[in-house]
Amino acid sequence: MSQIHIIIPADKKASILRELDAIGINQATIYLNLDKIAGYLKGV
Numbered sequence: 001m002s003q004i005h006i007i008i009p010a011d012k013k014a015s016i017l018r019e020l021d022a023i024g025i026n027q028a029t030i031y032l033n034l035d036k037i038a039g040y041l042k043g044v
Helices: 010-022 034-042
Strands: none
Touching: none
16 A cells, blocks of 8 residues: 655645644544643634
């Protein structure tokens, strides 16, 4: 099985993260530990 590498331009990162968050994909839902949930809630 081969890997696919996707290069995301730095200026698009924030908008992609907002779009993912809008559909429920963020660091709090992927990494289920208190540090990540707290960081998400603080906006880090």
